[in-house]
Amino acid sequence: MGQAVRGADRVMQELHREMIPARAPWSRVINKGETLRIIDTHGQQAVDFLCYNAHDFDERYHEPNTIKKAGHILLSVGDVLYSDRANPLFTITADTFGGHDTIGGCCSEPSNRMLYGVPNTGCRENFLAALKPHGLGWRDIVPNVNWFMTVPVGAAGDAAIALGSSKPGDHVDIRAEMDVLAVISNCPQVLNPCNNFDPTAIEVVVFG
Structure with a gap:
């Protein structure tokens, strides 16, 4: 067992x-009541995130x-974070960054080609790699949460991905409200400023 820490209402x-290395995918089942901490160890690193009911993958995060x-x-x-059946999947219990994006979605080879003219591997490809062992694929990828990333929206509705502004050691804690399959793409993007054009490693910790 590792160290004990105090959560929002108890010792964990x-x-x-x-x-999780730079540019890499990751997945793990987080059991109900456990807390997943995602740590931006170097700062300015976007972390794309999906989650599913671990016992019924048809129920998944719903933006x-x-x-x-x-x-x-x-x-x-x-x-x-609510599911498409309006059930809670995760609750954010601690956050040193504040203001995580819900609308930017994930990058991909096709979108990088569309936006930048370069078909670089993106988060969709990472998601596919992380989902494959669970029998999931392209159709199971929905608009995702982007931890440590912001997409400011102007009064006229204009929006653009902002330069990564998280600091080294910033973290977010999310508590599972059911058994949840959590899926991460440690974003490999180098063609927009979400990672300050320099993807870096992150750390994840599970507390119970």
Whole structure:
């Protein structure tokens, strides 16, 4: 067992700790009541995130339900990630960054070609690699959360991905409200400023 830390309302015991290399995919089932901490170890690193009911993959993260319930598009402490069946998947219990993106979606080889003329591997390809062992694929990738990334929206509705502004060691804690398959793409993007054009490693910790 790892170290114990105090969560929002109780002492939590460390169950698992792992570094996710720059540009890499990752997945793990987070059991109900456990907390997943995502740490931006170097700063300015976007982390694309999807999640699914671990016992019924047809139920998965739903951007519109999450935004409508929160009443805003940038997530922080107290906000809940809702499923397409309007059930809570994760609750944000701690956050040193504040204002995580819900509308930018994930980059991909096709979108990089469309936007930048270069078919670089993106987060969609990482998601596909992480989902394959669970029997999931292209049709199971939905608009995702982007931790440590912001997409400011102007009064006229204009929007653009902002330069990564998270600091080394910034983290977000999310508590599982059911058994959840959590899926991460440690974003490989170098063609827009979400990673300050320099993807870096992150760390994940699971507390129970």
